[in-house]
Amino acid sequence: MxxxxxxxxxxxxxxxxxxxxxxxxxxxxxxxxxxxxxxxxxxxxxxxxxxxxxxxxxxxxxxxxxxxxxEAPPQAVRRRIRAEVERSFGPRWWHQVAAFWSRPIPAYGVVVASLIPVVLWVATSLRPGSYGGAAPVAEVEPSTRPPALTDYDSMVPLLPEDRPL
Incomplete structure (x- = not known):
C-alpha cells in the first residue's frame, strides 16, 4: 500500500x-x-x-x-433549423390575414369613419319618399288617362308652319 x-x-x-x-x-x-x-x-x-x-x-x-x-453551431445550421421551425410551426395564411386586420392601425379608423357618410347616403337614397329619392308612382285609372295619339306621323310638323316657336 x-x-x-x-x-x-x-x-x-x-x-x-x-x-x-x-x-x-x-x-x-x-x-x-x-x-x-x-x-x-x-x-x-x-x-x-x-x-x-x-x-x-x-x-x-x-x-x-x-x-x-x-460552442455555437455554424450559421448555416441555425438558418436551416429556423426555416424548418417556421415552416412547421409558423402561422398559416389565414392567421396572418386575421392578425393583419386585428392590428390597431389608425388608418383603419380613418377608413371606417369616411365610409359612414357614404353608407348613410346610400341607405337613405334607397328608401322611397326620402329626400333625393323619387316619389312612388301611383297607378292611374284607365278612364283618367290622356288620349293616346293614334294618327301620329313624325314627318308632319306638330305646329303650323306659319306659327314658329
Whole structure:
C-alpha cells in the first residue's frame, strides 16, 4: 500500500478530512453548498495542497466541459433549423390575414369613419319618399288617362308652319 504523504495543518482542516472534502468539490465548484460546508471546504483547500490541486484540476475540467457545451453551431445550421421551425410551426395564411386586420392601425379608423357618410347616403337614397329619392308612382285609372295619339306621323310638323316657336 502507498502511504499518503501529504500533510496539512490540523487547526485549519480539523473539521473536514480529504475524503469528505473530495466528495464535496463539485458542489463547491458550482457554489451549491450551504454556508457552513462551503466555509469548511474552503478552509480545507487552504490547508491541504493535494485537495487544492485536485480542486484546480476539477475546475479546469468543468470549465472545459462548459466551453464545449457553449460552442455555437455554424450559421448555416441555425438558418436551416429556423426555416424548418417556421415552416412547421409558423402561422398559416389565414392567421396572418386575421392578425393583419386585428392590428390597431389608425388608418383603419380613418377608413371606417369616411365610409359612414357614404353608407348613410346610400341607405337613405334607397328608401322611397326620402329626400333625393323619387316619389312612388301611383297607378292611374284607365278612364283618367290622356288620349293616346293614334294618327301620329313624325314627318308632319306638330305646329303650323306659319306659327314658329
Amino acid at each position: 502507498t502511504e499518503d504523504t501529504h500533510t496539512h495543518e490540523p487547526a485549519a482542516t480539523a473539521e473536514l478530512d480529504c475524503e469528505r472534502c473530495d466528495a464535496r468539490l463539485i458542489d463547491f465548484a458550482y457554489a451549491e453548498l450551504e454556508d457552513g460546508e462551503r466555509v469548511a471546504v474552503a478552509r480545507h483547500l487552504a490547508g491541504c495542497s493535494r485537495c487544492a490541486l485536485e480542486f484546480c484540476r476539477l475546475k479546469a475540467d468543468l470549465d472545459g466541459v462548459l466551453e464545449a457545451a457553449v
